[in-house]
Amino acid sequence: NPIWQQKTLKDIQSCSSPVYCQGPLLDTVQRAQIFNDSKTFVDMSQVNSVNITLENFWKLMNATDGTPTRQDIIEFVNANFLSQNETVPWTPPDFNENPSLINKIQDQNVREFTQNLIKIWPTLGRKISPDVYQNPDQHSILEVPNGFVVPGGRFKELYYWDSLWIVKGLLISEMYDTVKGMLENMCYLINQIGFMPNGSRNYFLNRSQPPALTLMIQEYLKYTKNTAWVNEIVGCVESELTFWLENHTKLVEKDGEVYELAHFESESNTPRPESYDKDLKTCSSYSEETEKKLCYKSLKSGAETGWDFSTRWFFDDNGGTDTNLTHIRPQRVVPVDLNAFLCKAFADLAEFYAISGEPHKEALWQERSNIWQKSIEMVRNGNG
Numbered sequence: 001n002p003i004w005q006q007k008t009l010k011d012i013q014s015c016s017s018p019v020y021c022q023g024p025l026l027d028t029v030q031r032a033q034i035f036n037d038s039k040t041f042v043d044m045s046q047v048n049s050v051n052i053t054l055e056n057f058w059k060l061m062n063a064t065d066g067t068p069t070r071q072d073i074i075e076f077v078n079a080n081f082l083s084q085n086e087t088v089p090w091t092p093p094d095f096n097e098n099p100s101l102i103n104k105i106q107d108q109n110v111r112e113f114t115q116n117l118i119k120i121w122p123t124l125g126r127k128i129s130p131d132v133y134q135n136p137d138q139h140s141i142l143e144v145p146n147g148f149v150v151p152g153g154r155f156k157e158l159y160y161w162d163s164l165w166i167v168k169g170l171l172i173s174e175m176y177d178t179v180k181g182m183l184e185n186m187c188y189l190i191n192q193i194g195f196m197p198n199g200s201r202n203y204f205l206n207r208s209q210p211p212a213l214t215l216m217i218q219e220y221l222k223y224t225k226n227t228a229w230v231n232e233i234v235g236c237v238e239s240e241l242t243f244w245l246e247n248h249t250k251l252v253e254k255d256g257e258v259y260e261l262a263h264f265e266s267e268s269n270t271p272r273p274e275s276y277d278k279d280l281k282t283c284s285s286y287s288e289e290t291e292k293k294l295c296y297k298s299l300k301s302g303a304e305t306g307w308d309f310s311t312r313w314f315f316d317d318n319g320g321t322d323t324n325l326t327h328i329r330p331q332r333v334v335p336v337d338l339n340a341f342l343c344k345a346f347a348d349l350a351e352f353y354a355i356s357g358e359p360h361k362e363a364l365w366q367e368r369s370n371i372w373q374k375s376i377e378m379v380r381n382g383n384g
């Protein structure tokens with residue numbers, strides 16, 4: 001069966017946490033809809049160890065014959081969870097309200113606008129709290145060694161592809177150490193997990209986002225010329241690109257030839273913990289369990305694209321896009337932008353190996369980039 005039609009009865013969970021990613025506690029709390037946004041709950045920290053949280057949950061279930069009221073659940077959450085102790089505000093030490101760019105701007109309105117924009121950096125800076133290092137299972141946030149800049153609002157963690165634009169902004173603000181720290185955070189996650197997750201939360205461990213790491217590294221090198229540092233990160237770049245090659249490719253036939261290209265696909269087929277009630281609702285139109293699972297998996301694959309959600313990934317019965325979110329199937333698409341990202345990333349890695357003095361690896365990754373480029377051209381344009 002083609003991948004997008006594969007149906008399975010086995011649950012492939014978002015992550016192994018019995019609090020944040022799977023199980024009756026998550027299901028009971030999120031179905032009660034005690035917060036306007038499902039993300040609020042999975043971003044809370046536990047007051048006690050996971051075992052005690054689960055013990056308290058089962059006490060509640062036993063005391064209420066398995067049917068706690070909404071009020072019971074609110075009281076359980078209030079007693080066992082708390083907000084806002086997972087990260088601490090962080091003003092990046094290299095923050096400067098007046099980087100040299102400001103004086104180069106002639107127009108007063110644009111200058112003021114830029115200055116006001118630059119002043120936002122300290123409000124978006126975060127550092128991981130000591131408790132996360134000591135008790136990682138009590139939090140959904142993943143530990144990273146350095147301070148980082150978040151997108152803001154409900155997005156209080158490090159995001160993969162948002163960081164590309166954040167990094168560009170930090171570099172024109174002359175915050176080079178902050179950028180280096182953020183890139184090292186991403187390498188830290190890649191070295192621990194094997195790939196860069198969608199964001200630095202355990203409930204994002206089932207998917208990545210468009211692979212923009214080498215673009216960020218190239219930007220950093222353009223500003224700092226810190227080529228000596230490339231030796232330290234080249235291994236993590238290779239791990240992340242190997243992850244895409246080993247887990248996200250499919251064979252595409254065109255004009256009798258077969259090409260290998262990449263697509264977005266999350267393995268996991270359960271509701272997104274941070275959008276639990278929304279996913280239950282979207283997939284409720286399917287009555288069969290296998291169809292529901294395919295629906296959840298497709299929503300997670302849509303989140304991996306970073307374009308969550310776009311009609312770009314919709315498929316109606318005729319292969320068109322005249323349908324709704326229930327028919328999102330990003331796994332079916334071989335997106336030109338994802339493949340262009342990878343083609344460039346392979347060439348970037350070749351360049352990093354040239355810097356670190358490993359000509360065999362340089363040649364290998366450059367060859368991969370060339371093949372990828374050829375495949376994109378052939379699949380898009382064919383022989384003609």
Ligand SMILES: OC[C@H]1O[C@H](O[C@H]2O[C@H](CO)[C@@H](O)[C@H](O)[C@H]2O)[C@H](O)[C@@H](O)[C@@H]1O
Pocket residue numbers: 039151155159161162198199272274275303304306307308309
């Ligand atoms: O700015 C951060 C990201 O915001 C959107 O997606 C994120 O929120 C979704 C719902 O909570 C979640 O499912 C997804 O995995 C998150 O990345 C946006 O669509 C992303 O492009 C953006 O990186």
